[in-house]
Amino acid sequence: MIRTAGEHGLLVETGSLELSHRLDAALRARRPEGVVEIVPGPETVLVVAPGADRGRLRARLEEAVLRERDRAAAGADDDRPVVTIPVVYDGADLDSVAELAGISVAEVVARHCGRELVVGWLGFAPGFAYLTGLDPVLELPRLDTPRTSVPAGSVAVAGPYSAVYPAASPGGWRLIGRTAMRVWDVAGDPPALFRPGMRVRFEAA
Amino acid sequence: MIEVLAPGPYASVQDLGRPGYAHLGVPRSGAADAPSLRLANRLVGNAETLAGIELTLGRARLRFLDAAWVALAGAPLAGADMGAPFRVPAGGELRLGAPVWGLRTYLAVRGGIAVEPVLGSRSTDSLSGLGPEPLRAGALLPVGPPEGEISVDLAPPPPPRAAVLRVLPGPRDDWFVPEAPAELCGRPYTVTPDSNRVGVRLRGPGLARAKEGELPSEGMVAGAVQVPPSGQPIVFLADHPPTGGYPVIAVVREADLPVVAQLRPGDEVRFTARPAI
Numbered sequence: 093m094i095r096t097a098g099e100h101g102l103l104v105e106t107g108s109l110e111l112s113h114r115l116d117a118a119l120r121a122r123r124p125e126g127v128v129e130i131v132p133g134p135e136t137v138l139v140v141a142p143g144a145d146r147g148r149l150r151a152r153l154e155e156a157v158l159r160e161r162d163r164a165a166a167g168a169d170d171d172r173p174v175v176t177i178p179v180v181y182d183g184a185d186l187d188s189v190a191e192l193a194g195i196s197v198a199e200v201v202a203r204h205c206g207r208e209l210v211v212g213w214l215g216f217a218p219g220f221a222y223l224t225g226l227d228p229v230l231e232l233p234r235l236d237t238p239r240t241s242v243p244a245g246s247v248a249v250a251g252p253y254s255a256v257y258p259a260a261s262p263g264g265w266r267l268i269g270r271t272a273m274r275v276w277d278v279a280g281d282p283p284a285l286f287r288p289g290m291r292v293r294f295e296a297a
Numbered sequence: 298m299i300e301v302l303a304p305g306p307y308a309s310v311q312d313l314g315r316p317g318y319a320h321l322g323v324p325r326s327g328a329a330d331a332p333s334l335r336l337a338n339r340l341v342g343n344a345e346t347l348a349g350i351e352l353t354l355g356r357a358r359l360r361f362l363d364a365a366w367v368a369l370a371g372a373p374l375a376g377a378d379m380g381a382p383f384r385v386p387a388g389g390e391l392r393l394g395a396p397v398w399g400l401r402t403y404l405a406v407r408g409g410i411a412v413e414p415v416l417g418s419r420s421t422d423s424l425s426g427l428g429p430e431p432l433r434a435g436a437l438l439p440v441g442p443p444e445g446e447i448s449v450d451l452a453p454p455p456p457p458r459a460a461v462l463r464v465l466p467g468p469r470d471d472w473f474v475p476e477a478p479a480e481l482c483g484r485p486y487t488v489t490p491d492s493n494r495v496g497v498r499l500r501g502p503g504l505a506r507a508k509e510g511e512l513p514s515e516g517m518v519a520g521a522v523q524v525p526p527s528g529q530p531i532v533f534l535a536d537h538p539p540t541g542g543y544p545v546i547a548v549v550r551e552a553d554l555p556v557v558a559q560l561r562p563g564d565e566v567r568f569t570a571r572p573a574i
Binding site: 221 | 319321426466513518520550
C-alpha cells in the first residue's frame with residue numbers, strides 16, 4: 093500500500109525492514125525523476141518528489157515494491173557492504189549491563205561482537221544509526237534518567253538496538269564502550285559512515 | 298561584512314536548506330517561510346538560493362562595515378521599508394523594529410550572507426546543530442560578491458492571511474477515531490509558546506486515536522500534523538526531525554507553510570480539508 097504524505101510525499105508500506113532496504117537501494121540506483129528524498133524506516137519508505145508526476149511515480153513505486161518483494165523471496169544476492177568497528181569496551185554502564193543481563197562483562201563483549209548487525213535507519217541526530225540484530229540477551233531498557241552529555245564515539249545499547257553516538261549529545265542509551273572510528277564527518281561524502289542496509293561488525297580493540 | 302549589534306529575540310542565517318540527507322538523519326532546515334526569503338533575495342538581484350537572515354519578532358540591530366543593498370520581506374516591521382531594496386552606507390547601522398503582524402522577517406543583502414556552508418547549506422539547523430550558530434551580539438557575517446542585476450523595484454508585503462491551513466488527509470489518518478478529521482477541521486487551535494523552527498505546537502480539540510501501540514518510526518515531511526499521545530497536534534516546520542514515531546493525521550499544503558511559519562504564540566489557526574478554490 094502506498095499512502096499520501098502531503099502534496100509531494102508518498103509513503104510506501106513495505107512491512108519489513110529488509111524490503112525497506114531493498115526498495116531504498118533500488119530507488120537510489122535508479123532514482124525516479126524529481127525524487128529529492130528517499131527515507132527508509134522499519135516498515136516504510138518515504139519518497140519525496142516535489143513537482144513529479146504523482147500518478148507515474150506511484151505506479152513506478154508499486155512496480156518496484158513488487159519486484160523487490162520477489163527478489164527478497166528468491167533470496168537474491170546480499171551484496172551490501174560490511175563495516176567493522178573496533179571498540180574499547182570500557183563504557184560507564186558496562187558493569188550494570190552485565191549485571192542486568194545476568195552475564196559476565198566478558199560475555200557482554202562476546203555477545204556484542206558475536207553477531208553481524210544491520211543499519212536499520214538513521215534518526216535522532218545526523219549520522220545516528222539504529223543498528224538492528226542485537227543479541228536479545230543485551231536487550232535492556234533505556235536509562236531512567238538520560239545523561240546530559242554522551243561523548244562522540246560512545247558505543248551503546250538500548251532496547252533491541254545498538255548505536256555509536258556520532259557527536260556529543262544528551263542520551264539515554266547504556267554505554268558499553270567507545271570507538272575511535274568517526275561515524276559522522278560533515279566534510280565527508282557521504283557525511284555518515286552508516287547507511288541504511290549496511291552490515292556492521294563490532295570487534296574488541 | 299555585517300556586525301550583529303543585537304540579534305533580537307532569535308535570529309539565524311538561512312538559505313533553502315540541505316535537502317537529500319534525510320536518510321542520514323539530517324533535517325532539511327532552511328528558511329521557515331521560504332517564499333519570503335526567495336523574494337528578499339530577488340529584490341537585491343540575488344539568486345533565490347543565497348543565504349539571508351531570518352529574524353524572529355524583529356528588533357535586530359546590524360552594522361554594515363561596507364555599503365550594501367538590502368531588502369526585507371516576510372513579517373512587516375514597523376517603520377521599515379518592506380519589499381523594496383534600499384542602500385545602507387558603509388558604517389551604517391540598521392535598527393529594525395518589531396513586526397506589525399507575523400513572526401519571521403527575512404533580510405537579504407546583495408551578494409548573500411557568505412558564512413561557510415555545511416553539507417551544501419548555510420542554514421542554522423536548530424534541531425541538529427548543523428550550520429552556523431544562531432546570531433549573537435558581536436558576530437561578524439561575511440557578504441558574498443554581488444552577481445546578477447537588481448531588476449525588481451517593489452514588492453509590497455502581502456496583507457496578513459487568515460490562518461486557515463489547507464490539509465491533505467493522511468498518511469496515518471486511519472490511526473484516529475473516525476471523528477478526528479472533523480475535530481481537526483472544526484474549532485480553532487491556539488499556537489502555544491513552545492513553538493519554534495521545529496514545529497508549531499497547538500492547543501485545542503484533542504484528536505483521539507483508534508489504534509493503540511506504537512507506530513514504527515517513519516519518514517516525516519514539512520507540514521506534517523503529528524499527533525503525540527496528548528492528542529494535541531504539532532505542525533512540522535523546517536527543522537523537523539526526518540523521522541518520527543507519532544502518527545500524522547494530515548499534511549498542510551505547501552502553499553500554506555509560510556502561513557504556519559508566521560504564526561505567533563497566542564494566534565488562532567484553523568484547518569480545512571476542503572480543496573483549494
